[in-house]
Each structure stands twice: as structure tokens, then as C-alpha cells.
Amino acid sequence: MTAMADDATRLEGGCLCGRLRYRLERVKSAYWCHCTLCRRASGSAALPWVSVAREDFAFTAGTPAIFESSPGVARSFCGTCGSPIVFDMARESDVDITIGTLDAPDRVTPTHHIWAASALHMADDLGSGVPRHEGERPDEG
Template structure:
């Protein structure tokens, strides 16, 4: 996969992604509230494969050990960062080419709204977090 770029609505924040590990639809209450949408698509990226290239994001500690980064000017949500994890999650809608990455599963489907039932039809749906990959 070629490197990807993205940014916020107003252009104050820009970022680059070297490689995406996976992508998914999240139906949790927090993602719905932060985006104002029925579900939010994310790309999982190893921490070393993501960098802000312009601007400094505002942050919000949404739960213990979790920081969400967003544009302090226009409010675009960009990053979900669990400090204990080796990867971060980037909102697909902020990519310059959002169709370059396709979600392949859903998480927190147990809290999905009926309005989002047709999103990603046919993809695996996990009640909560995606189960760990067998080693």
C-alpha cells in the first residue's frame, strides 16, 4: 500500500500514514457522539507508521488510558490513542482518499443503531472488541 495523507476540515492539521494494519466500523456510543454519525470507520496503524505533518492537535482523555486527538479549530476527529497499545486508530473520513482503505469488520455491534444496519453489509460483526488473532 502506498503512503496515505489526510487532514482536518479547515486544513490546520495534516498527517501521513505509511501502512494500514486493518480497518473497521465502530458502533460504540463514544464514537457515535464524537462523530455525530451512526458509526465511525477507523484504520488501525502501528504507532511508528503515523505522524502529524502539520499543526498540533487538541486532545481529550475520553476514558482511562485513551486520548482522542482532533482539530482545535474545526473539531474534526483524527486519532484514537490507547497508550498501552502499539497501534493507533485514524478516522477514515479524514483521509484525502477515504476509499483507499476498506473496513473489513465491525466492533461494538451490540450497541449498533438500526440506522447503520446496512453499513458494511456482509462483514463480520463483533459484539464488543474484535477477538484477538490466534497466535
């Protein structure tokens, strides 16, 4: 995780309309996801995420809408403006937050790609130079 200089820093972010605000701290990893679900959820070619322990993330303003995109997987987003914010898989101790909704997204640098097997051609140049895993990252369950 050497690409991330700020793993001890508290970061803040929010949705497009500003109703949802959050804070997170102690960044554990950051990556690009090319799965078809993240593509649909974001409307983007790929979605960059930052991972923190569940207790290191909290909404500080507003209440998100939640969509269960798979059994045990809750995606939180703004019910007013639609910004995707959180990916929360119940069986894992970490949650993922969209880097694009951080106030200072350049403080975090993704170190790898996952689900690259379903990546769009237009996403070939996103975050080039870091490892691309065909599915999940091999050392993650």
C-alpha cells in the same frame, strides 16, 4: 485483511479546516466502530477507522487538541473545526485514524465491525457483508 489493497502505501489526510494534516503508512486493519464514545466524538451513527503502528503515523501540519475519553485513551481532534482524527490507547502499539479524514478514503476498506451490540438501527446497512462483533474483535485484547 485481503479487503485492503494498499497496505504498503502512504496515505495522507487532514481535518475539515485544513490546519491539521497527517500521513500514515502500512495499514494493518480497518473497521467500523459502533461504540457510544465514537458516536459522541463524531456525531455520526458509526465511525470507520484505519489502524497503523504508532510510528507509522505523524501529524505533518498543526497541533491537535486532545480529549481523554477513558483513562489512557487519547482522542486527538482539530481544536478549530472539530474533526476527530486519532484514537490512541496508551497500552496498545497501534493507533487508529478516522477513515473519513483521509484524502482518498476509498483506498481503505473496513473488514469488520466492532461494538455492534450498541449499533444504531440506521447503521445496519453500513459496510454490510463483513463480520459484526458484538464487542471488541475476539482476537484483539
